[in-house]
Amino acid sequence: MPESTPNLLKRRTLLAATAATAAVVGPLSATATASASSASSASSAFGYRDDGSNYVVDTGASLVFKVSKTNGDLTSLVYKGTEYQGYGGKNSHVESGLGTSTVTIAQSGSTILISVAYGTLKLYYAARSGENNVYVWTNKADTSVSATRYIVRVKAGLFLNDEPDSYTYTTSTIEASDVFAKSDGQTRSKHYSKVRVIDYDYVGWTTGSVGLYVVRSNHEKASGGPFYRSLLRHQSADGGGLYEILYYGENQTEAQRFGLQGPYVIAFTDGGAPSSALYHGNISTPWADSLGISxxxxxxxxxxxxxxxxxxxxxxxxxxxxxxxSAAQYWGSARASDGYFSIPNALPGTYALTVFKGELAVHTSSVTVTAGATTTLNTIAIPSTNDPSNATAIWRINNWDGTPGGFKNADLMTYAHPSDVRAASWTGNVVIGSGTETSAFPCYLWKDVNSGITVYFKLTAAQSAAAHTLRIGVTTAYANGRPQIVVNDTYTSAVPSPPAQPSTRSLTVGSYRGNNYTFTYSIPASAWQTDAGTYNTLKIYVASGSGTTSYLSAGTSIDAIDLLA
Known part of the structure; x- marks a missing residue:
């Protein structure tokens, strides 16, 4: 279907974020009332049957689904008589599908549970009488299955969108085999979800009369923390995909965790958002307590x-x-008025506790969680020295918050490739005191694109008579890219050692999230201009022997830069 088709604009949708920020473009407005996933009346009898190849589950509402008895694939999702599952001969499943598995089914009152065992991995599907939902759990015990992903594959043409995570309408590949350029110069990729894990409760599409979503789990067995970014859905000419990704192996900052994760929920609605009762912070599953889920x-x-x-x-x-x-992760927002926070439903154990200003860690301690109890912590006092923004600076470009937010192109880079036509020039120098220091400074620096960017600034006579420390904060790096500086073409810093960062693509696939790190440079007084009316120059280069060319050359994402008094 060509881009100009009028129906496209009527049915295109945006990624659904949290209840406060969810927005859907098309017949459903952002203020639409959430539609519950339970049917108002049962259209058929709740139960299951064996068709020889699959277990067929009728939820007693408007949903009938099938699970392969051979490998645990979800082979059919029929909602109100329409088949939604599958494209390109592929089913919905863990990773790219499991091999021969042991698949069993049992009914306990108003719940049907399908259990799948594939080596050390266990997968569960549950249905509840009268609901248009499929509850899913995954128990990954080791690395015998490479990643931890569930993909719901959806037939082409049922939901149409031309958002950043879609590449239905373009075939021009600009990076690897998963980043594309449209004829108008905009870029598309399944990686361009825009949001962090903390920002969304569900992902999916709506036509206005039918909604299909994956409601995410609490990610207690995922890796990367609250600010991790990963692909959440895609749309192509073949069909669409909705994901629950717990460990993808791309831009990961932590080792993967093992154990049971879920439930995440495949939910159909009559066009509205899924019921908030299914959200990870609200869901209650006492009905699953006695099902024997490993x-x-x-x-x-x-x-x-x-x-x-x-x-x-x-x-x-x-x-x-x-x-x-190493076993689990959780998080909660601190109240703006006083910093009160609550983190419920955590597994027992001792945890490292971290307080983040934005995405920058400014406090760490330890806390122990006990089953059936609340661990109450006294007021946490963040020392002034823990926040680098509190240091007195002669000048500062951007504030320290662990993100490149505020820098040139920063917002765009969470949903577009750096070559996108909407990106401002990655080159151009910066003048301290211009009022545009932050907005003019690029969020990313690459060895082959804009290495050597220059910052111009003046010092008073007293300031130029003393040595000063320059700090450059980064949020991630690609191919060991790290900043090396030259001051007034007279002082050149040593090439700093690269800090630990993810080894995969990041800057070109919508993520700046790695390990925050601060480089410090001691600049002697002899490096400064002695005339207070003359500009000093700071040139920032990207040092690394790794990477290839252009936007895949060695690079880094910038948090803040300052010259301390």
Missing amino acids: GYVAASGRGRVAGVGITGRDTAYAYTVGIAN
């Missing part, structure tokens, strides 16, 4: 962490509190 821990076996408040915050920023260990 690794399942009921609410009674979990605990809560609550903090009285946080002092020392910069109230211009949102703060997040995360707890994590």
Whole structure:
């Protein structure tokens, strides 16, 4: 279907984010009332049958689905008589599909559970009488299955969109085999989801009369924390895909975690958003407590962490509190007024607790979670020295928050390739005192694109008589790209050692999230201009022998740059 087709604009949709920020373009408005996933009346009898190749489950509402008895694939999703599942001869499944598995089914009252065992991996599908939902759990015990992903494959033409994570209408590949350019110069890729894990509750599409979504789990067994970015859905000429990704192996900052994850929910609606009762922060599944799901821990076996408040915050920023260990991760937002936070439904254990200003860690400690109890923490005081923004600076480009937000092209880079026509020039120098220091400085630097960008600034006589420390904060790097500086063409810093960063693509696939790191450079007084009316020059180069060319040359994402007094 060509781009100009009028029906495209009527049916195109945006990624659904949290309830406060969800937006859908087309017949459903952003303020549409959420439609519950339960049918108002049962259209058929709840139950299951064996058709020889699949277990066929009728939810007693408007949904009938099939699971292969051979490998646990979801082979059919029929909602109100329409088949939604599958494209290109492929089914919906873990990763790219499991091999021969042991698949069993059992009914317990108003719940049907299908259990799939593939080596050490276990997969579960549950249906509840009268609901248009499929509840899914995954228990990955080791690395015998490479990643931890479930993909719902959807037939072509049922949901149409031309958003950043779609490449239906273009075939021009500009990077690898998964980043595309349209004829108008805009870029598209399944990687361009725009959002972090903390930002969304569900992902999917709507036509206005039918909605199909994956409601994400709490990601307690995922890796990367609250600010991790990954692909969430895609649309191509072949069909669409909705994902629940717990470990993808791309731009990962942590080792993968193992154990039971879920439920995540495949939900059909009459066009509205999925019921908020299914959201990871609200869902309650006492009906699953006695189903025998391997690794399942009921609410009674979990605990809560609550903090009285946080002092020392910069109230211009949102703060997040995360707890994590090798087995699980959780997080919660700190209240803007006083920093109060609550992290419920955590597995028992001892965790590292981290307070984030934006995405920058400014406090760490330890906390122990006990089953059936609340661990209450006294007020957390963030020392002034823990926030680099508190250091007195002669000048500063951007503020320290662990992200490149505010720099040139920063917002665009979460949903577009750096070569996108909408991107401002990646080159161009910066003058301190111009008022455009931050907006003129590019969010990313590459060895083969804009290495050597120059910052112009003046110093007073007293300032030029002293040595100063320059700091450059980064959020990630590609191919070990790191900044090396030259001041007034007289002082050249050593090439710093590269900090630990993910080894995969990041800057070109919508993610700046790696490991925040601060490079410091001690600049002697002899490097400065002695005339207070003369501009000093700071040239920032990208050093690395790795990478290839252009936007895949060695690069790095910038958080903030400052010259300390």
